Amino acid sequence: MDPATSTATLQDDSEPSSIWGWWPSWRPTSAAILKSAEAKILTRVQNDMWARYVTLPNQERIWTLTVTNKSAPKPKQQAPSKTPLVMVHGFGAGVGLWVKNLDRLSHSRPLHAFDLLGFGRSTRPAFPSDATQAEDIFVSSIEQWRQSLGLDDMILLGHSLGGYLATSYAIRYPARVKHLILVDPWGFPDRNQPVAAEAEGTQVVKRPTLPLWVKAVVSVLGFFNPLAVIRAAGPWGPGLVTRFRQDFKIKFEDLFDDDTMTNYIYHCNAQTPSGETGYWAMMESLAWAKRPMLQRVDQLPASLPVSMLYGDRSWMTSSSGHEAARIRGQAYTRVELIKDASHHVNNDQPEIFNNMVEEICNSVD
Secondary structure, eight states, rough: OOOOTTTTTEEOOOOOOOOOGGGGOOOOOOOOHHHHHHHHHHTTOOSSEEEEEOOTTTTTTTEEEEETTTOOOOOHHHHHHHOEEEEEOOOTOOOOGTTTTTTHHSSOOOOEOOOOOTSSSSSOOOOOOOHHHHHHHHHHHHHHHHHHHHSEEEEEETTHHHHHHHHHHHHHHHGGGEEEEESSSSSOOOSSSSOTTTTTTEEEEEOOOHHHHHHHHHHHHHHHHHHHHHHHTGGHHHHHHHHHHHHHHTTTTTOSSSSSHHHHHHHHHHSOHHHHHHHHHHEEEEEEEOOGGGGGGGGGGGSSSEEEEETTSSSSSSSHHHOOOOOHOOOOOOEETTTTTOOOOHHSSSHHHHHHHHHHHHHHH
């Protein structure tokens, strides 16, 4: 990072010890290596950035980035601060995967991004096997995180699993969310119920078409946690991720000409399994939730605007978004399909995504 154009403040405490401490001799990973992999990615952030742990009342810690626009003119009189944007990543990810979005989306308002409990660099507690209890732990940790930061309200954006959890959070704490932005959200359709096809107007059960890498993981893992194969592969794990997730190398080739991003994904997911165990408790299969969000979306207050952004090449179906809009009736529910984007909309089409999210945020204040 060029110190003349950006300022990064990093606060890092020693990582908690783990009963799995002997595993790095087999798996070529550690908390320190994950820290270094993430730091390399975050050198691309040009705005002011404060990275630190936010400690919850139970002493669990959430790894958090706060990004603000260093070049914004300082008003002579203090203007009311704009509603912060809070970004929640998806399954198996971390704050590093927002690297193409952090600068632009912090242009006019504070931006906070954090590693979900059990993922990335956050604390990795044990999760129960009950779907409701696991979801409650995720959602409660987000609320405790909000309280610890002292945020009154926010524009809440969630991708994939993060979209599912952001919706659950908004149902429980609607007064804290000014606009809910869902990006290719996971866990919405009911596996056994038809949803309206957006074009034909007929009732069909639209099942997501899983990409080849997902099918491969499913066939290998069977009844194991979704990312167990990465850990079981030991020293071959990094190569396995690079082989199956070449798409990530391509998505970020304008920033890195090496395996920076696939290495980051590996080290995020080769650590002690935790958040993925919570995800495993909540899912019926990789594409379906035990408690589908379409069964609960009517619990969102009609006064809460919702925007749902899908990639037109994603294995998530936008039909769920149109069904959510139908269920919500007259409540504001916007569904957008972004051309030439897969599941990771924000990285496939970052300029379009950033423009769209910034427009939504500007509609709030």
